Amino acid sequence: MRDVRIRFAKTGKAKYISHLDLTRCFARAIFRAQIPLWFTEGFNPRPYMNFTSPLTLGAESRAEALDIRLEDESMTDEEVAARLGAVMPPDIHILSAAPPVYKMNQIEESRYRVEVEPSNGDPEALAEAFRQVSEQEHLIVEKSGKRGKRKVMKQIDLKEYIKDLSVSTEGERTVMEVTLPSSSQFGVNPRLFLDKFLSETGEEPVRIRMMREAMYIADGILFE
Amino acid sequence: MDARLEKILPLVQKPGRYIGGELNSVEKDPSTVDLRFAFCFPDTYEIGMSHLGIKILYYLINEREDAYCERVFAPWLDMEEQMRKVGLPLFSLETGTPLTEFDLIGFTLQYEMSFTTCLYMLELGGIPLLSKDRHDLKNLVVGGGPCACNPEPIADFFDLFMLGDGEEVMMDLLDLYKEYKERGASKEEFLKAASHIGGIYVPSLYDVSYHEDGTVEAVSPVGDAPAVVRKRVVADLDSVYYPDKFLVPYIDIVHDRAVEEIYRGCIRGCRFCQAGFLYRPIREKSVSTINAQAKRLCESTGYDEISVISLSTSDYSGIQPLLSDMADWTAEKKINISLPSLRIDTFSDELVEKLNLIRRSGLTFAPEAGSQRMRDVINKNITEEDIMKSVRIAFANNYATVKLYFMLGLPYETMEDVEAIIALGRQIVDAYYQNPDRPKGRNLTVNISASPFVPKPFTPFQWEPQDTKASIEEKQERLHELATKTRLHVSSHKSDTIFLEAAFARGDRRLGKVILKAFEKGCYFDSWDNCFDIDKWMEAFEECGLDPAFYSNRRRSYEEVLPWDHLDNGPSKEFLIRENEKAKQAAVTPNCREQCSNCGAQRLNDGKCDALLKIDRGREAV
Ligand code: SF4
Numbered sequence: 001m002r003d004v005r006i007r008f009a010k011t012g013k014a015k016y017i018s019h020l021d022l023t024r025c026f027a028r029a030i031f032r033a034q035i036p037l038w039f040t041e042g043f044n045p046r047p048y049m050n051f052t053s054p055l056t057l058g059a060e061s062r063a064e065a066l067d068i069r070l071e072d073e074s075m076t077d078e079e080v081a082a083r084l085g086a087v088m089p090p091d092i093h094i095l096s097a098a099p100p101v102y103k104m105n106q107i108e109e110s111r112y113r114v115e116v117e118p119s120n121g122d123p124e125a126l127a128e129a130f131r132q133v134s135e136q137e138h139l140i141v142e143k144s145g146k147r148g149k150r151k152v153m154k155q156i157d158l159k160e161y162i163k164d165l166s167v168s169t170e171g172e173r174t175v176m177e178v179t180l181p182s183s184s185q186f187g188v189n190p191r192l193f194l195d196k197f198l199s200e201t202g203e204e205p206v207r208i209r210m211m212r213e214a215m216y217i218a219d220g221i222l223f224e
Numbered sequence: 225m226d227a228r229l230e231k232i233l234p235l236v237q238k239p240g241r242y243i244g245g246e247l248n249s250v251e252k253d254p255s256t257v258d259l260r261f262a263f264c265f266p267d268t269y270e271i272g273m274s275h276l277g278i279k280i281l282y283y284l285i286n287e288r289e290d291a292y293c294e295r296v297f298a299p300w301l302d303m304e305e306q307m308r309k310v311g312l313p314l315f316s317l318e319t320g321t322p323l324t325e326f327d328l329i330g331f332t333l334q335y336e337m338s339f340t341t342c343l344y345m346l347e348l349g350g351i352p353l354l355s356k357d358r359h360d361l362k363n364l365v366v367g368g369g370p371c372a373c374n375p376e377p378i379a380d381f382f383d384l385f386m387l388g389d390g391e392e393v394m395m396d397l398l399d400l401y402k403e404y405k406e407r408g409a410s411k412e413e414f415l416k417a418a419s420h421i422g423g424i425y426v427p428s429l430y431d432v433s434y435h436e437d438g439t440v441e442a443v444s445p446v447g448d449a450p451a452v453v454r455k456r457v458v459a460d461l462d463s464v465y466y467p468d469k470f471l472v473p474y475i476d477i478v479h480d481r482a483v484e485e486i487y488r489g490c491i492r493g494c495r496f497c498q499a500g501f502l503y504r505p506i507r508e509k510s511v512s513t514i515n516a517q518a519k520r521l522c523e524s525t526g527y528d529e530i531s532v533i534s535l536s537t538s539d540y541s542g543i544q545p546l547l548s549d550m551a552d553w554t555a556e557k558k559i560n561i562s563l564p565s566l567r568i569d570t571f572s573d574e575l576v577e578k579l580n581l582i583r584r585s586g587l588t589f590a591p592e593a594g595s596q597r598m599r600d601v602i603n604k605n606i607t608e609e610d611i612m613k614s615v616r617i618a619f620a621n622n623y624a625t626v627k628l629y630f631m632l633g634l635p636y637e638t639m640e641d642v643e644a645i646i647a648l649g650r651q652i653v654d655a656y657y658q659n660p661d662r663p664k665g666r667n668l669t670v671n672i673s674a675s676p677f678v679p680k681p682f683t684p685f686q687w688e689p690q691d692t693k694a695s696i697e698e699k700q701e702r703l704h705e706l707a708t709k710t711r712l713h714v715s716s717h718k719s720d721t722i723f724l725e726a727a728f729a730r731g732d733r734r735l736g737k738v739i740l741k742a743f744e745k746g747c748y749f750d751s752w753d754n755c756f757d758i759d760k761w762m763e764a765f766e767e768c769g770l771d772p773a774f775y776s777n778r779r780r781s782y783e784e785v786l787p788w789d790h791l792d793n794g795p796s797k798e799f800l801i802r803e804n805e806k807a808k809q810a811a812v813t814p815n816c817r818e819q820c821s822n823c824g825a826q827r828l829n830d831g832k833c834d835a836l837l838k839i840d841r842g843r844e845a846v
């Protein structure tokens with residue numbers, strides 16, 4: 001038995017695939033790739049798979065991770081990656097397979113790139129407006145959370161969680177890069193972040209794009 | 225992706241329905257093909273994607289280098305609202321192309337209550353609804369599937385229908401279309417030529433006249449259109465195209481598994497069952513073809529379940545060798561085999577266990593009628609002993625849930641026949657409690673489902689009236705009354721949709737007006753209870769001066785010209801009359817393996833029918 005960490009990108013149409021659907025999609029892909037997966041014991045054996053915390057629907061990623069457990073250790077990481085890469089749906093790309101370095105639950109934050117195509121065709125002006133929003137003292141938003149089993153809305157101040165924000169433009173787009181918490185305990189998703197900036201500026205963009213670029217453990221160390 | 229689509233996707237439930245890009249979806253550059261085909265399923269993604277026919281034809285068309293087949297499903301109400309808001313017309317999943325860009329727009333017609341949903345999709349795509357308002361060869365609207373056996377109620381909307389097995393006729397149609405398109409021919413020229421392809425019915429080339437009482441006087445071909453259109457029959461299932469891959473959706477659909485078809489047709493001849501007659505004659509695949517195809521499908525999809533399908537799986541001549549072969553390779557790969565339509569009493573205990581034939585959800589069984597007399601009327605060739613034997617096997621295997629399916633309002637049914645449903649249920653309960661080895665501390669649940677019967681064309685009951693609403697309700701009440709203080713749970717189908725289903729199934733062309741009117745009043749997704757509105761439908765009938773009872777509750781004479789008499793779907797009228805007369809006597813007809821009853825369907829297959837095979841297919845595999 002040995003664990004392998006698969007890193008993958010989820011882009012294009014696949015950004016609309018929910019976490020649950022993604023799990024099923026990988027289970028089938030691993031089966032197609034004939035990778036000797038270890039099954040949990042018990043009445044209803046399930047393949048062992050462990051994902052990073054779910055990405056918000058509509059966001060893309062170049063940094064997702066999935067741990068699987070191999071029953072047969074003879075298959076190399078390269079072969080796992082190659083076999084899996086050959087059988088994935090078009091918009092999910094296998095980036096690498098390697099032994100896990102850190103634990104999944106060590107992940108603390110993620111770096112996102114958020115692109116906005118403004119309706120008035122002036123990305124510079126929107127960049128300026130976004131910069132002004134970022135300088136406000138508070139950025140209060142409603143965030144859904146759970147208290148026990150119940151879903152509750154609570155208020156948080158985004159200002160406390162936004163790290164290393166940069167605002168720039170690229171062609172027709174205004175681009176923000178930002179680091180937000182994304183641990184298994186607490187996360188701020190890029191949609192919540194973006195929606196606040198849009199509502200503060202009154203912008204109704206033609207197009208948006210959200211991309212998870214990387215994940216980090218404590219002290220800004222890259223998750224591997 | 226279209227910016228409007230990107231904008232609305234986050235606002236709808238299940239955006240995964242509208243994006244395509246699934247594993248094994250076909251990507252082509254549309255500019256490199258001569259023909260673009262939009263395969264439309266008039267229901268939601270989850271239902272459409274569960275359907276086998278769409279998968280076969282999707283890959284079959286895409287095998288051609290000169291054609292690109294893309295899928296289109298009916299957007300759910302929330303998506304429709306958003307699409308209209310941003311002005312996004314109905315589009316294909318593969319490339320997001322609007323419907324208006326396609327050469328051919330093909331609908332699969334699986335159930336009558338989806339007719340208005342076809343109109344909904346056309347309208348959302350900006351395509352004129354009536355065939356006569358579409359003047360170009362482009363956007364040709366075609367239909368196929370079981371409801372095409374009598375497509376008269378929707379004849380105004382479609383340019384042509386394909387009758388019978390789709391694999392060959394579809395290819396012929398595309399060849400002809402390509403030729404006429406290249407030549408710049410008109411739609412009229414094309415349709416005239418298409419009417420000479422076997423299995424293609426062009427309704428605009430037939431005039432229908434009516435008697436004063438509303439019955440059909442005659443259906444007359446215009447010009448040289450054939451007087452009778454015969455359905456197409458694929459002769460050999462071993463060599464006909466079957467895909468080696470399936471689309472594997474991301475989102476959960478109704479039937480999310482690999483599917484292997486093992487034969488077409490049915491040897492049983494249950495008189496109420498349209499499918500049993502419509503897909504005749506019998507054509508079987510060989511055990512080796514089935515195994516090879518099923519294996520390939522599991523490999524290309526990664527599914528851990530394969531469903532072996534046909535109308536009555538236990539009647540496949542090689543069922544025992546097939547199942548033992550399949551049990552071997554599926555067990556090794558941890559794949560489950562699911563076997564709908566199976567009679568477990570025909571199997572050894574070992575096989576029942578090995579294949580987990582009784583699903584965890586319990587045993588389901590369809591006696592269809594409660595009394596033996598009634599089962600003989602409908603030619604459901606099972607006895608009470610067969611039923612009890614299956615039930616005992618289930619109990620011996622520790623199952624304490626039994627689900628039984630029945631029909632109400634069958635022709636020649638009396639209240640005693642209805643009451644017999646409950647009597648049968650009680651016998652099953654007794655059998656459970658008499659079994660000394662029954663699971664301790666577990667009570668038995670027997671669920672009885674009783675749905676109203678809908679008479680369909682091309683069955684021996686095509687002349688018979690549907691039971692009236694009042695009578696059905698009386699019978700349902702009686703069932704509930706008798707079931708109190710028993711362990712029987714009766715559920716009865718309450719919806720009014722079946723009365724309309726009956727009207728459309730045996731309807732004529734005049735119903736086109738009603739369907740259009742109802743659609744204009746907001747009727748679509750009629751198969752969804754929360755969308756169906758009987759009042760709007762009744763208004764539509766009334767405004768068109770037609771009565772649904774004329775179609776549903778009227779007995780036809782054998783002499784009457786039926787609206788579908790010019791369409792030959794296999795069973796001959798003489799055979800159907802013979803069978804209806806036997807039904808009146810509660811006389812049974814042996815199944816086709818015992819004796820051929822000369823149903824007539826073999827005529828469409830050069831006189832061949834696999835039910836008459838003398839060789840045992842099973843032995844061939846060993
Ligand atoms: S031709 Fe004979 S054996 Fe074949 S389906 Fe018809 S009745 Fe049955």
